[in-house]
Amino acid sequence: MSIKRIIPCLDIKDGRVVKGVKFKGFSDVSSPVELAKLYNDDGADELVFYDITASIEGRLLFTDLLKQVVDCISVPLTVGGGILTIRDCERVLQCGADKVSINSGAIKNPDFIGEAAETYGSERIVFAVDVKMVGDAYHIFSKGGREDTGLEAIEWIKRGADLGAGELVINTIDTDGVRGGFDLPLLKAVCDAVTIPVVASGGAGCIEDFIELFNKIPEIDAGLAASIFHFGQVKIPKLKQELLNNGINVRI
Numbered sequence: 001m002s003i004k005r006i007i008p009c010l011d012i013k014d015g016r017v018v019k020g021v022k023f024k025g026f027s028d029v030s031s032p033v034e035l036a037k038l039y040n041d042d043g044a045d046e047l048v049f050y051d052i053t054a055s056i057e058g059r060l061l062f063t064d065l066l067k068q069v070v071d072c073i074s075v076p077l078t079v080g081g082g083i084l085t086i087r088d089c090e091r092v093l094q095c096g097a098d099k100v101s102i103n104s105g106a107i108k109n110p111d112f113i114g115e116a117a118e119t120y121g122s123e124r125i126v127f128a129v130d131v132k133m134v135g136d137a138y139h140i141f142s143k144g145g146r147e148d149t150g151l152e153a154i155e156w157i158k159r160g161a162d163l164g165a166g167e168l169v170i171n172t173i174d175t176d177g178v179r180g181g182f183d184l185p186l187l188k189a190v191c192d193a194v195t196i197p198v199v200a201s202g203g204a205g206c207i208e209d210f211i212e213l214f215n216k217i218p219e220i221d222a223g224l225a226a227s228i229f230h231f232g233q234v235k236i237p238k239l240k241q242e243l244l245n246n247g248i249n250v251r252i
Helices: 032-042 063-071 086-094 104-108 111-120 153-163 184-193 207-216 236-245
Strands: 005-013 016-021 024-030 047-051 077-080 099-102 125-134 137-142 147-152 167-172 198-201 222-225
Touching: 005 032, 005 198, 005 236, 016 032, 024 032, 032 047, 032 063, 032 236, 047 063, 063 077, 063 086, 077 125, 086 099, 086 111, 099 111, 104 111, 104 137, 111 125, 111 153, 125 153, 137 153, 147 153, 153 167, 153 184, 167 184, 184 198, 184 207, 207 222, 207 236
Parallel strands: 005 047, 005 222, 047 077, 077 099, 099 125, 125 167, 167 198, 198 222
Antiparallel strands: 005 016, 016 024, 125 137, 137 147
C-alpha cells in the first residue's frame, strides 16, 4: 500500500482562517501563520492554502500573507484561489508555493490546465473541483460552491486529468463541515475514472473516517480536512499512529 498523506486545509477570508458548513456560514478560526506553523510542527505531510473569495471578488490572491505562511513551514504547500492565468501561477510559485490549485480558471478555460502543466510540469498542477449532488447526478459547482455549472462531475474530472493535471482534489460540498465521513461513492467513482493521485476533501469528523477512507478506497492518496484539526478534535500525531495501527502506511 502506498504512503498516505494527511493534509490540513487553510481556507482564507479577509486574511484569516475561516470554516463553514457546506461552503456557507463561515466563522473565524485563527491566524493562517499560526496554524500553518502548528500543522507543520505536528507532522502534516502537506498544507493547502485557499484564498476562498479571490475568484468571487475578482481579485488577485493575497501574496503577502502567502509569503508569511511559506516562511514558517517546511512541508509542501498547495495554493489556490483566483488562479486564472499563467501569470497568476507564476505569482504564487514565486512566493514559494510547491503546487498551484486550479478550479474556476479551468471552468472558464479548460485549456488553461494543459498550458499550466506544459509550463510548470504536471506535478505542480492540482485540479480542484467542488462537487455537489443535484437530483441523482454529481455536478461541478463554481464561485465558491454558489453556482451550478451543469457539468457532470466525473466527465469533467476525467477531462482535467487528460489535459495534464498531476493531482486531483475532490471537494464534496454536501459533506463539507458536516463531519459525517467522506463521500465514499463519489470518491470511488473518481478513482475508477482516473489514474492520477486523488485527494479526498470534505466530511472528516473523526479518526475512524480516515481509516474507513483508506481501507475502503485504497487508491486514494491523501485525506484533506480542516474543522477537526482547527478545533482540536483530532491531533495529527494521534491520527497517524492510529492509521499505522490499522495497517495504513503514513509518514511519522
